[in-house]
Amino acid sequence: MAILDDGLSPEAMLAFYQRLYPFKSIFHWLNHEPAPSRLFVNREFAFTLQGDVYLRYNSFANADELKKQVCTLNPTRFEIGPMYSARPRDKKTVRPAAFKPLQRELVFDIDMTDYDSVRRCCSEANICSRCWVFIAAAVKVLDCSIRDQFGYKHLLWVYSGRRGIHLWVSDQEAMELTDEERRAIANYLTVVGGGKETKKKVNVRQGSKPLPPGIGEFINLLQGVFPPLILQDQDSFAGEAGAEELLALLPANAQTEPLRKKWTANPDKSSEEKWDDIRNQVKILGKATASGKLLLAAMEDIVLQYTWPRIDAEVSKHRNHLLKAPFCVHPKTGRVCVPVDPTRIDEFDPATVPTVGQLLKEVDEAMVINNEDGAEGAQHLPGKSLFSQHRSPRKAVSSHELGEGMFSLHDLQPSESRSMSAYAFTDRLPAFFPSRR
């Protein structure tokens, strides 16, 4: 079967679900144990069909049933919701009081569009490797915060297929969080606030008091991200508009008038030079003086305003929020929503994530090679590679290892070996299974 388009046709989607989508792995990840439990059986799946028909409250007894229904409906994507107190498919027949969301992964959504006010390379749906650096910084902070401050261990980062990233936290304690507790966590992690009209969007302390500990511990990391990203690459404070943007974030009572004069007289100054001017102004005022301290605090707040993770808090606050399943296909880009290794987030390049069309083509080619070799045909993928550009040798992965379709998650690797870990999902999969209490 040769499907050489971008993978967005219904035929390609069906082939993807039939041959590639890792239903068994998704089952194990959601269910936490081998035999189907309420975590899977009472779990809501929502399907978006061709023509934007939306089907909610589906549920399934096991991975095979899920696969069968997905292949029957052939949705453009599907989403995962909470585990309810009853099976979602029975919703109409149970009393409303007996149908409540009980457990759900703690989820986060970071979307590039929330960075439109601070990125200059792209806007709206567009994304490039330069603005992905904002996402990379967000992943580092959020991953560390969730592990260290909240003590969660079972984190799964998933590229959203276009311009963002999702985080799923599967620890049992996280699964059991109430909406109120989720709201508290989302609020705790929201540092950049206010609408378009709000210039100063970080207000987490009074005057020049130290940053709250949960934020302060990341200031060093972000002060490392800020110069190359904001001052150099994005050059956010260039020109008169940039100067005004920066001046609006400086405290009025910190004697910053000399800066305005300097920048007005010399409009070609780069962002870096302007930042150095502020630093010098702190020296002139004296670090220990009230004005000097205010200005230093303002500099930290500016770093936070430009680099702190911008989470879509609404996604995190409610147990019954639906989020696109890992390994679905983004309907606009055709790219697969692959897991991402947070420790190698700097190496991840969204442009190298395979599309459905690419994957199907490579599977077809692998089958041809296999058949020519007289090997085990469709049951085994060639050991060398599913991907023609694959660099590192690895052993063949039989279809029964994950018990599905044509290939295992081992094979969801990008063409460049340097970012291979981005999709090396099965290697780390056990780490995502929270231990049962």
Ligand SMILES: [Zn+2]
């Ligand atoms: Zn960009």
